[in-house]
Amino acid sequence: MRYVIGRIQRLIIVLVIVTFTTFILVNVLPGDVAYQLGGIEASEEQIARIRQGLGLDQPVLLRYVSWVSDLLRGDWGHSLLTGESVWEMIAHRFPVSMQLMLMAQVMALAVAIPAGLATAWLAGGWLDKVVTSIGFATVSMPTFLIAILLIYLFSLHLGWLPATGYEPMSEGLWANMRPMILPAASLALVEWTVLMRTLRAEMIGTLQENYISLARAKGMSNLRILFAHALRPSSFSTVTILGLQVARLLSGAIILEQIFGIPGLGRMLIHAVYTRDFIVIQGCVTFFALVYVLMNFIVDLAYAWLDPRVRERRAHG
């Protein structure tokens, strides 16, 4: 319990700093928002009116406090371009990004767990070498490069999957999943290596424990030893990596949504960046940070739950 409280304290401090930094970053822009809004021909009077309307004439700290209290009440501001509510825009697009990231993570794990187990079991063998080399190759490719390769292969050459597009869930599950397969696979191909390597490293350690030898001596089948005895005690680092990967997944999703034309948060952010829609940028960044911090908080707790020693060590250290 003490551990949880300590973590929550930390979480709150980090959240305050992050929101403040985001706020400052977006608000100290050279080229005042008001001038952007007013256009080149706006008079000083008009500019002053816009500034007042946006509350830009107030001191920074005061603006920050009122901005945060607005955030908490669900008022994330309105797009400078379309006037749409930023919170609604996020709520509308986040599930799309979430689906992409989840599909990617499931694909990555589906490859990484068997690969990690197999390479740890046969460490040093030819399979280990081949899988590790493939891992090296895929981790050396930027997401956008993998995406283009996959488009070239599966859309242009084989014609199996669409290169761009998005269908809502209402069109049916398969129609919805089909255009997401390539982007999710692109993301998974970059992420699986880290998971595989981490699992492999920890698994090699676990496989030298006495209880594994015992299980072997009892004549238990190899598969059963790997999945029933060795997997859980070897998964601590992998779980932590899953948390750390959220940031990389978000970054990857931003680019992939752009390439594949998926209407998620990333595409919204890039569009806002191109059009300099600061309120939307601010909302997006804050939201990304919130998701990331919360995910890591959950991962920290999951980690403590998996391994009781962490609770002890961290609470006292």
Next chain:
Amino acid sequence: MVDLSAVQPPAGKDTATSESIRIGNARAVARHRKSIALGLAFWLPVGWLLFVILASALVPVLGPVLGLAAPNAPNFMNLRAPIGTEGHLLGTDPMGRDLLSRVVWGGRVSLTVGFAAPAIGVGIGLVLGMLAGYYRGWVDEAIGIAIDSWLAIPGLVVLLLFSVIYGGSLLMVCVSLGLLFIPSAARITRAATIGAAQRDYVMAARAMGATDLRILLREILPNIIWPLMAFVMIDIPIAIVAEGSLSFLGLSVQAPTPSWGGMISEGRDYLEVAPHLTFVPAAVMFLTVLSFNLAGDALRKRVSGGRQGAH
């Protein structure tokens, strides 16, 4: 404190493994040593890297001498020429600009960012990490919280923000990417500093009345700097990939300056009719990043005594 043990596999098991290797079987140790000697997997990538670095460093001088077209000179008679066209070894892009020339010139952007950004990040991270690891207490706590907060914003989002605020330029990309490398460098330095600060020679220096600054610079720094350099090798390919992503989105150096990411993005529209527009810069970028990874991995294995599976 979010400590390093969270990122790395638990240290206990790992050392136990290598310990048992060391004590258990002398011949196995010898075999182990041999397997980590720098072989082809090191020298081949290094050769490619030297080639790319030299080519992009010398192209302003040697390019015209060797008859290489200027990277931004359009040739409207020869749009999207295929590989092997006379005068254009790797073909031309949609504006008839020489692809080979653009790839070599684009390497200047990628490599500049690849070296400058980690240098900035490690420089700042080193100072923060040493302060946190040496003074501990509230300094440690404050730096830890600052780093946690900085980590809470996804890297690409930070880069996007900076490119909005300061516009796309080489300096902007180097600095903003450099800032992103601070956390990992600071954490590694901190852990190393904590270890070094407890050594006898630090105690001795302190007993002789050395100032904190002197201890940090003369006693601790020389002992932690080399392991840290091994980590810089990881940052270089990451920086190149990140710059590529930014270029790809059109938010790094602005056209017409060639960059690998930008070329890949430009070639995308012609993927079906002229795939080499995309695949030439893509292959060069892939080989370069792969080479940095392979060479770095070989070096790290050597530094850490070939501990298997640690990476």
